[in-house]
Amino acid sequence: MNPNFEEESFQNENLDTHLWRKILGLLKNNKKLMFTALLFVMGEAMITVTLPILNRYAIDVFYTGQGSTREIVLFTLGYALLVILQAYLIYQFINRSGSVEMNVSYETRQNAMEKLQNLSFSYYDTTPTGWIMARVTSDIARLSEILSWSFIDLIWGAFMMVMLVIVMLILNWKLALVVIVVVPFVYYVSAWFQKRILRNYRKVRSVNSKITSGFSEGISGAKTTKTMALEELHYSEFVSLTQEMKEKSMRAIIFNAMYVPIVILLSSLGNAGVIWAGGNQVLQGVIQIGTLLMFTQYANQFFEPLRNISGILASLQMAQASAERVLSLLEMESDLVDSDEVIAKYGTILEPNEAAYEPITGDIEFKNVDFYYNKEEPILTNFNLKVEPKKRIALVGETGSGKSTIVNLICRFYEPKAGELLIDGVDYRERSIGWLHSNLGYVLQAPHLFSGSVSDNIRYGRLDATDEEIIEAAKLVDAHEFIMELEDGYNTDVGEGGGRLSTGQKQLISFARALIAQPSIFILDEATSSIDTETEAIIQNAVENVLREKTSFIIAHRLSTIVSADRILVIREGKIIEDGTHQELLALEGYYYNLYTNQFNEDQEKILMTEL
Template structure:
């Protein structure tokens, strides 16, 4: 399957539209009550703030000319109380908006994570995992402020703006109109930078995604990097990716920073014009406006431009967030192709009969991996699958667990089409050990119990003994309670496989799938393991992929697969007698071992 790489920008499958903004705000609606309470508090705070210019006007027009010290002190005390009240309300607002914002982020990230867990293997096959991680962490974080403070401040300031304009018209209609002359210029600039901002942030998010993908890949492969002394070469790649992100970010951020200074510049010009005209009227002896009224008006003018600046900032944040929202919603909307069919039922207790009937499968359209595959495994059979690399061996066992959808044909378990049952009820009754022996951070006990949370400690130990893992586990500092790191970096490859094997066996499955289960186990341990498996595999249907053919000689059936077809099928003795592909593979491996 074609895979996106860290040096390839992702393309959007679906373009942004305003419905996605509405969809974003649906997350806000879950916190409607607290949001309304916050907005009401902020409106009350804003209303209190509008009283201060009125107090200033009374002081300058009435109390100062009349030398009324008590009146001045009273107005000062009222102003101080208003400032304290607004400060306390601001404290509550910060607390509540933080709770709202983080609650929304949690819900959005949770929905993303749930969906990622449901997506089929094909989704993860097609892109670097770092590009997936950046969406659920970085992109969601980048819209958190927009979903909390941005919305509250915008709604509050829009309401406040309405009252501010009313007070401004009350004091002077001509001066208010002079102040508003700068708005058309601001609107023109905002519309000019809109398209450039959106495209710029799309490019920046792509470069950030590429950088994150390479960092994740480098961390996972750090041992290989150091083993082959690739540090300098990798640093060069990192510098190129980081430089591309920095260049894209610097290119677009200048448009973001353009709005704030523009608002400030226009507000200064408008305020200066109002001062010039107002003072000209006062000096001319006109009664159009008083000194106190002009002072109050200029305070309202400064308050008028603050909400304008907030709205421009919100617009900026919205344009920035759009580039992240496109990726977030694209991920959430990624179709779950491998899912329960309508009317799917619970899989009854499995006995273990498995049949492939004319199965055709391809990862990419037109490129077949399996071509009309047919076979039947009876209850208790052990089927070994051999063949060259890329022949489709792992694909067959992945299809039994329905990790992918087949193109055509049927896969039957106990005569039941696996497409007609729920995926969870199917996979719960299977034991799967893949080539990648993934170990989770935690104790060894927890890792083995991962496949069966109800298993007792005794069950865990019994499974470990069966696969010959008990001795090495007990040799560790805390035995089964020993903490292991993510991916089991403290353990050898063989130890990781043995723990993964115990995990699969603990589930007590009727169908057991072993994909290169013994590839990292030494020969001595493998001999011991085979002894335990002979008893364990009785009554279970097993599918075994192994390159060491000596480990599968006793299998009920061996299938030789190449180019998507079963070329040979039979027991070890039958296939050796045929003098065909299997014998050639077996003898070449035997000859190789003889030379060692």
Template sequence: MKEKNVFLRTWSYLRPYKVSLLLAVFLKALTSLMSVLEPFILGLAITELTKNLLAMAQGLPGAQINTPYIFWILLLYFTRALFYEIGSYGSNYFMTKAVQASIKDLRHDLSLKINRMPISYFDRHQFGDMLGRFTNDVETVSNALQQSFLQIINAVLTLILVVGMVLYLNLQLAMIVIISIPATYFSARFILSKSQPYFKKQANVLGDMNGFVQENLTGFNVLKLYGREERSSKEFQKITSELQEVGFKASFISGIMMPVLHAISDMAYLLVAFFGGLQVLSGTLTIGNMQAFVQYIWQVGQPIQTITQLAGVLQSAKSSLERIFQVLDEADEISQVREELSEDLTGQVSFKNVSFQYVEDKSLIREFNLDVEPGQMIAIVGPTGAGKTTLINLLMRFYDVTSGAITVDGHDIRHLSRQAYRSQFGMVLQDAWLYEGSIKDNLRFGNLQATDEEIIEAAKAANVDHFIRTLPGGYQMEMNQESSNISLGQKQLLTIARALLANPKILILDEATSSVDTRLELLIQKAMKRLMEGRTSFVIAHRLSTIQEADKILVLKDGQIIEQGNHQSLLEAQGFYYDLYMSQFSQKEA
């Protein structure tokens, strides 16, 4: 994406609302015209009054104020003011309508884009930085379009109209006004080129700050627990100091423009006042046109000053647009749908010479092979970093294999629609996730077509129905934003019930019972045993007591299967699994 195209690309969002936009521009042009006509109309009145007063002072016969002429000039002035106000209000109304609609479309595109992006993108970017692009950056663009677009249109039209008026009134004085325009423009452009890099860096540092604040607020209890408040404060001060530095440089350099432009305007004003005064004395320029020229000097300076005042807003908007379009330009998940997925999967899964690496030249899984028959329960154990969760990420197509293939019922999963493929899975993660809403809605998330009766049956199967009915409001109880109004173990029970409601072909349980006590763990195991009948299940477990009935236990280490078998055979082998088991249970319990 070329930086110079970001504003041009924004037009694609404004184009659908071009009628409102054109009306806004037309009315703003009317406003500009009425504004430029003001000095000329006043000049007519001043010239006539001056002529009448001089005649009366000289005692010329019949000398008097030309009242009818002055009346019509004042009426013209009032009409001009009326059109000015109508144009000003109308242009703001239609511009607001167009901008807000286009920003809504931009947010919608960002939302759709997020759903098409691979999981790896979110692993590489801070959540707070992503949040900043959706909120701060979009709002910055909205404000810039709302505040700046019409003002820039007004500034450009005012410059054109003023040049036309001064050329009409007096060619010699007009040259002074015209020469001041490029002098002002190139001075402003030079200063802008020096400040733009700092505005861009300011937007990036602001994204870093958002990410830091989000992380620290999320983990605030842990910070308090370990007494890391001072360290966190110092890190925040470091980020804010950098933000202060780049913000100061950006604002200071931009701020130089105003004194420079004022100096150019003042010089033009002095030249017009001197040479215009000489022409008035010589009778080649009327006093009314002289005052019109003086006002036009300020009308030339004001639009350029307006643009420079908006320079900070425009540069911030440009930086924000670059960050937004970086997200929109990210590659989507690769979709190579070549085969249709049968709804009647048996759950036969095969890993064939699978290799995978998150980072190039750092292989995690190498030449991994595994065959799982339909209905089998496969338990996956091993030390941290062995590749257990990575194996599930590959199975779910959160990542694609580097080499080799994973097949389900003979279908290479890379050739299937991700949405259709993932709909065959039920998944309960170690980190329980619920959203703000009622318990019933959270359970229905697993199957949007589920009836109330089916939700209750799933809750009963997960042994969570009784707990729900003891809550205030029962199934209608509202979860708060962080789901902190129930315990972590209770959240896990609800996510298990949600997975049961989905009625999947293949189950994935990533330490699903880690957050419940022993009594509830036994109840959940009973429910899971009934649910797993006839379904292929993958269970990642650290509590080895939960997988003793698994058909096959895979012991992973460094991305390789070092042992496999059932619980009893692995104990008899007295290898790695035996040592792992004995570390959790006493010799007597074993």
């Protein structure tokens, strides 16, 4: 995990109404379901308030022998119908709330995925995978649950309490005040505990993101862990994180465990007060026993939603940590966006207007370009470079010299901080990101394949490619032969990340994937540095044959792979210190000459050692 990464800090210890108003916006597509769920639950609340009144009537009338058999039958039937109706309303409420939960979870994850597709490379460069995974899985799941159930329960509780207060005040205002007087104490206790619960759950969510990231890196880097015998180190780091999460979770649980009993105690004191005051009124003949029992029921019913509301507020406090993180992702602004005018013409990345895309000839020019990742450490300053169409340009230089930065700027993974980058004489910011990326072919040093077949992975380069075109692309990079030797040929499952294939095989498939897109600009980013010499020769042959009609940039570690390039640019500290063909640079006897001869001598020594 990136040790320099710091998650956003959220410090508000109260319920953030501004935040929750934004979060409620996630329900906009489920308004009808939410409204009907509220209607059903309010109908259930009205029945709940009505039943104690019927119980009072039954006790005061039937218990004293004043009612007839017919009245008892009718009363029983009416009571049963109300209970059946109540059960039906609860069923409808649960059905609709469950649908809201699933819909919100689905839509929020869809929105998160859309946002992730639009964010620039800089976001992924600085944000660990585990932090993103925690947001789109556990945080969204918790938030969906809160929105679908807790908010409705909160409204139900408030509605129930208002109804009960009105009914109690009408029937006996003195007993009603005995119940109501407990409310301020419950509110104060709730406020005190909620701040502490939120503070601790924020810490829990933060550590949970680190654990998720640790899981992600541990699984993806399992081979590296085992080959370097790092199991003990990674295990101890993981144990440390889980122990930290356990401690913070236990502290939050302790506060929660203290909070609920205290609220129950206060509620019980209110109930006891009703029994004491109501019992005295019964003895004095002010009320009948049925009214006392009705008020004890009302006291229980009043404190139940009050306890629920207190619990829901605590849950909202805990979920606020998740809400803050989800919203921070959904509201994350990309630092690489097209202008409104460009979007109007070319569309967006997810909804492109490909009919407006102009073809690319391949003329590329840097004009006085400045660029930095950190303002204090400039990478390129007043950088100028002009590349003619259909030329093969090799970039050579030590690590950190600026080679990858130049390529990233050409691909518009980043944009110049100052100056212009022209493609076919036009500043590429005047055209869309999608337009440029649809004309790019990019082969990375560490190729990534998606789960699926070999054919599927090549077709990712152009989704409408036919099987014949896929085979032709594979033949162009000399991958067809080894593919046909696989168990199911082009239908062979490559496994997660291409794990069932060798690095060289994955590289050839990724090369075919890039070629089938028929790009105008081709990038090879140290694509041969981690493969065997045989595969390197195959790729080198493909480069010679395929890239003749394309503007291409090759970042090379092995200089033997670029001797036929049209231009070799030697980059040092963000500047071009040598520029020419292989023969021209050797004739200079400068930096490139020394680098090439050293590599050549090393290669000859390896050959001699092998022969011995």
